Amino acid sequence: MKVLIVEDNKELSSGIADYLTGEKYICEPAYDFETATEKLSLFSYDCILVDIMLPDGNGLELLKQIRQENIRSGILIISAKDALDDKVKGLDEGADDYVIKPFHMSELHARLRAIYRRKQLEGPSSQVVFNEIELNTDTIEASVNNQPLDVTRKEFDLLLYFIVNKNRVLSKQAIAAHLWGDYTDNLSNFDFVYQHVKNLRKKISVAEGTDYIETVYGLGYKFNTSKQ
Structure with missing residues (x-):
């Protein structure tokens, strides 16, 4: 947060x-x-x-x-x-x-x-659920298809940020500012965002989850709920 x-x-x-x-x-x-x-x-x-x-x-x-x-x-x-x-x-x-x-x-x-x-999160529960993905904001635990997902804290926060903003295009700059603070506004590149997104997508795929995160070239990323 x-x-x-x-x-x-x-x-x-x-x-x-x-x-x-x-x-x-x-x-x-x-x-x-x-x-x-x-x-x-x-x-x-x-x-x-x-x-x-x-x-x-x-x-x-x-x-x-x-x-x-x-x-x-x-x-x-x-x-x-x-x-x-x-x-x-x-x-x-x-x-x-x-x-x-x-x-x-x-x-x-x-x-x-x-x-x-x-x-x-539109409710009092600490559980955030989207299809096969479940997040617990109290314990900072994530699972895909009821199997624990081995994510870092930044990867957890990134996945939560995507789900909360599903179907919205999020720029690399917006993601960086949300997860690392406003000082990132002056950085020359955001390659570290790409690496975190890449790692998160890989872990979800290994757990046989749908890769909802898509690259919007020239803009950023979007959590596309229409993917199945």
Whole structure:
């Protein structure tokens, strides 16, 4: 999962990022309204953590902008204990949930995962199933035809990204940014994406699964559900 942390307290932001990185998330910080707006215009995120009080703006205005631009990211408000009105306004503006400071990182993680399941996986279950392919987002395990698939964490995340975005053309740049973070935007080539896709396709084929992943020359890749 790729997360944007909009929080001006750098110590708290760093603590959140360290914890979520330990859970294999990709985290990007934004310490003010302007930086958050810029990142949202350039990159996509699975979830956004938003502090209401920012040094150069209000998190509620950021929520309005996210809604107006039809950004599909899940949104978790980081709220002060006495800011009930802001929490209510935030939920009205399209936030999915909120967490009150101070909070335990495990609670934050649980709420993020719940939001991701509802928004991206269209339900509360940790099981993602497409035909013969099954993924468990809790245990990070994959199987094809009920046989365990020996995949790395990046390959698991890549397969999940394809299934969530099935039938959409995904550029190598978009895949790289989703799995490795926004710093990949300045890379001259994305050959490492090709290698990960190649390895994943080979493992699925060895397990006698259908090769749904097709190359769209000059553009990227697509998880084609019409293949049988």
